[in-house]
């Protein structure tokens with residue numbers, strides 16, 4: 481049987497993204513829910529980018545990183561949700577091989593970039609809080625731009641080897657991807673060949689891309705927290721903590737979701753579990769980032785107030 485399949489090398493030309501197999505009535509509900517989440521995510525993140533861009537009080541490295549992260553999140557959700565919305569609306573679940581690998585690549589590229597960007601942000605907080613006297617010279621606008629640029633460049637390069645390797649696999653058998661986007665784990669169930677080599681490569685690559693930034697980020701924040709705890713005055717401690725509590729929440733959400741994905745399913749290799757939990761980092765986290773930053777940060781709140789005051793002078797917030 482296996483020999484027959486191997487001999488017959490007709491490559492399939494498209495995949496089926498199974499998505500959420502539910503009752504037809506539920507598809508409409510899902511469409512509405514994802515549509516609202518998508519609008520809220522894009523609006524929230526773009527509002528943050530615009531606020532930082534237009535308000536000169538926020539022209540500092542910290543807010544540059546923040547708006548860069550929001551910009552990235554907008555792209556990240558846009559590689560996944562619009563495709564899902566289209567298939568929920570039309571019922572057409574097909575995706576071309578090229579489209580699928582492109583989605584996989586962009587999604588991995590932006591995910592890796594986020595890991596590196598969060599590391600850059602933690603380093604910025606480390607310099608600001610642990611060495612405040614030299615902060616302005618250490619974290620110049622030029623250096624912060626360089627750090628962001630390096631994150632994007634590294635994020636682009638890091639996952640490309642795995643994605644190129646996956647795209648070279650022979651696909652001739654089943655074409656159903658049991659997921660709502662072209663997720664690598666789900667995709668690697670399909671090739672009509674042994675996938676253990678690429679599975680190992682992908683695992684090592686994903687582990688390195690997420691773990692090295694994770695350790696660096698945690699190290700920075702441990703130093704930050706130790707330094708804050710040593711500040712003698714309560715108001716000084718509160719002020720220092722308020723600038724990085726939002727960072728801590730966002731980093732915990734991002735890596736919390738990642739750890740759940742990698743650690744929990746190892747005992748329970750169920751793709752449906754994978755599918756539901758990947759909603760956490762593809763849909764939920766990007767929506768909450770701008771909310772966390774605007775609610776936990778007095779400067780962002782003030783800037784938003786100024787912006788709204790300028791647009792509608794009669795509104796009082």
Ligand SMILES: *[C@@H]1O[C@H](CO)[C@@H](O)[C@H](O)[C@H]1NC(C)=O
Nearest residue numbers: 529547548551625628629632
């Ligand atoms: C984010 O950073 C990259 C690389 O430094 C830059 O090209 C891009 O314009 C930045 N985007 C925003 C919105 O800050």
